[in-house]
Amino acid sequence: MTSKSTNELSASIGRHGAYIWETKRIFETYIETQDYNGVKEAVLEENLLRKGSERYREDILTEIVARYSIDKQKYTETPIIRVFKRPVGEPIQEWILYYEFSQDPLVLLLTTDFLYSEFHKGALTVRKEDVIEFLQQLESEYPVIGSWSENTLLSVSEHYLAAMKNFGLLKGNTQKEFKYVYLPNQVVLYVLYSLFEDGITSAEAVVEHQAWKLLLMDTDDVRDRLQNVSPSHVRYEKRGSVERLEPKYESLKGCIDEF
Numbered sequence: 001m002t003s004k005s006t007n008e009l010s011a012s013i014g015r016h017g018a019y020i021w022e023t024k025r026i027f028e029t030y031i032e033t034q035d036y037n038g039v040k041e042a043v044l045e046e047n048l049l050r051k052g053s054e055r056y057r058e059d060i061l062t063e064i065v066a067r068y069s070i071d072k073q074k075y076t077e078t079p080i081i082r083v084f085k086r087p088v089g090e091p092i093q094e095w096i097l098y099y100e101f102s103q104d105p106l107v108l109l110l111t112t113d114f115l116y117s118e119f120h121k122g123a124l125t126v127r128k129e130d131v132i133e134f135l136q137q138l139e140s141e142y143p144v145i146g147s148w149s150e151n152t153l154l155s156v157s158e159h160y161l162a163a164m165k166n167f168g169l170l171k172g173n174t175q176k177e178f179k180y181v182y183l184p185n186q187v188v189l190y191v192l193y194s195l196f197e198d199g200i201t202s203a204e205a206v207v208e209h210q211a212w213k214l215l216l217m218d219t220d221d222v223r224d225r226l227q228n229v230s231p232s233h234v235r236y237e238k239r240g241s242v243e244r245l246e247p248k249y250e251s252l253k254g255c256i257d258e259f
């Protein structure tokens with residue numbers, strides 16, 4: 001898994017939701033049929049996603065296929081598809097779904113630069129007005145934001161906060177509050193081995209990587225969790241200023257197989 005550049009910001013989150021239930025149904029069908037055309041038929045003709053409009057069904061399918069890099073040409077078992085083949089339980093599946101969802105450049109930016117900062121400043125609530133203000137402050141750095149209308153900014157902020165609630169980082173309806181989260185070790189390992197696969201292997205680079213901010217974890221949190229999964233799934237030790245980190249599995253998929 002490689003994060004996209006934040007230079008490619010798109011307001012698509014303002015038109016699409018988290019689609020957690022819909023993504024699960026598509027993954028299940030993709031695994032069962034091992035054929036994208038089988039998924040497409042189930043969505044468009046059999047109404048797998050229970051949506052009234054065929055255009056809406058197609059829009060959702062297109063979004064999910066792009067979001068999670070589902071191979072249309074041949075059945076390809078990506079790491080997240082491997083997770084959904086394993087009997088790991090829905091909470092783990094949904095957290096990993098969230099992590100991959102958050103690779104969207106705009107979601108990545110909002111979560112690592114805004115939501116993480118608010119959480120560690122001790123903020124209790126997050127408002128859509130806060131999200132809009134944050135985005136507007138970035139217009140010089142990301143000119144595309146300046147082209148978004150007020151309605152687009154509002155839709156982006158509302159859909160973003162709703163997605164964070166649906167995935168379990170926030171709670172509340174009219175007012176969003178931070179929710180206490182303690183992630184399963186499997187989710188920590190998924191992120192860790194994703195970083196390894198991206199060529200990020202030194203202890204310092206791993207601990208300080210922005211990927212952990214998507215889970216609202218600071219460097220102390222990361223070190224604590226690495227200690228928890230060592231030495232069963234990774235070799236990690238910290239003595240004074242010296243840190244060592246070595247994988248125990250050859251790949252992310254190999255790690256998933258040990259969940």
